[in-house]
Amino acid sequence: MKTLVIIPSRLSATRLPGKPLLKINGLSIISHVFKKAEEANIGEVVVATEDQEIIDDVKKNGGQAILTKKHHKTGTDRIYEALQKFDNSKIDLVMNLQGDEPLMDTDDIKNLNNKMIKNKSQLGTLASKIFDNKICNNENVVKVTTKENLNNFNFPLALNFTRKVLDHNENIYRHLGIYCYQKDTLKSFVSYDQSSNELKSKLEQLRALDNNISINVALAKTSPIGVDTKEDFVAIKKIMEYKAL
Numbered sequence: 001m002k003t004l005v006i007i008p009s010r011l012s013a014t015r016l017p018g019k020p021l022l023k024i025n026g027l028s029i030i031s032h033v034f035k036k037a038e039e040a041n042i043g044e045v046v047v048a049t050e051d052q053e054i055i056d057d058v059k060k061n062g063g064q065a066i067l068t069k070k071h072h073k074t075g076t077d078r079i080y081e082a083l084q085k086f087d088n089s090k091i092d093l094v095m096n097l098q099g100d101e102p103l104m105d106t107d108d109i110k111n112l113n114n115k116m117i118k119n120k121s122q123l124g125t126l127a128s129k130i131f132d133n134k135i136c137n138n139e140n141v142v143k144v145t146t147k148e149n150l151n152n153f154n155f156p157l158a159l160n161f162t163r164k165v166l167d168h169n170e171n172i173y174r175h176l177g178i179y180c181y182q183k184d185t186l187k188s189f190v191s192y193d194q195s196s197n198e199l200k201s202k203l204e205q206l207r208a209l210d211n212n213i214s215i216n217v218a219l220a221k222t223s224p225i226g227v228d229t230k231e232d233f234v235a236i237k238k239i240m241e242y243k244a245l
Helices: 029-040 052-060 075-084 106-119 133-137 183-191 196-201 205-210 230-244
Strands: 003-009 043-049 065-067 093-097 123-128 143-146 158-162 172-182 216-219
Touching (some): 003 029, 029 043, 029 093, 029 106, 052 065, 093 106, 093 183, 106 123, 106 216, 158 205, 172 183
Parallel strands (some): 003 043, 003 093
Antiparallel strands (some): 093 172, 123 172, 143 172
């Protein structure tokens, strides 16, 4: 099966404007993510963006990027437009990798891709164990509840995605910003209107569950922080500069 990795990215993020082009070790965040996706070696990688500056940066650093429309409601709508601009006749799976997670583990990306192929799932994502109770009450960190306890071998169904944890069920995990779609599932997903749950929680994956698209969850080895705020950027910059020493 053939996988295409698409990384949606835009400069107009509300909490940290311009974040894809912030530099760590001399390279922009979006180009770090692109190179990480290429290292995973599961298929061709392309950045989908509404900003010419991001395209210029990615291309300057050896990547490929596609210009998309400005007014997409979600990142998934953006990746679907990019897929349409690609010769996608031989593509089976589309991996949506967030453009603000430069610390995503390449083994975790490979594992999700392998589990999608092996299980013929409609849609898959990753989650990691929660070791800090503060995460449960942090609404910036999305949580997923699964049907069974996650382990290294299974790929259980997601029951719900939330920002608040109301019930400390043992099958609650930290959700990571990565999705892998069957191509037809992605097409169905973007054809549906945004659901009321999605709009209320600002979580587009609820649109899938509300329209009976099953989401399987694989256990991630690591739990990388994404760049949402200035504090996140400073923390990730420190980690990556230390690793580069």
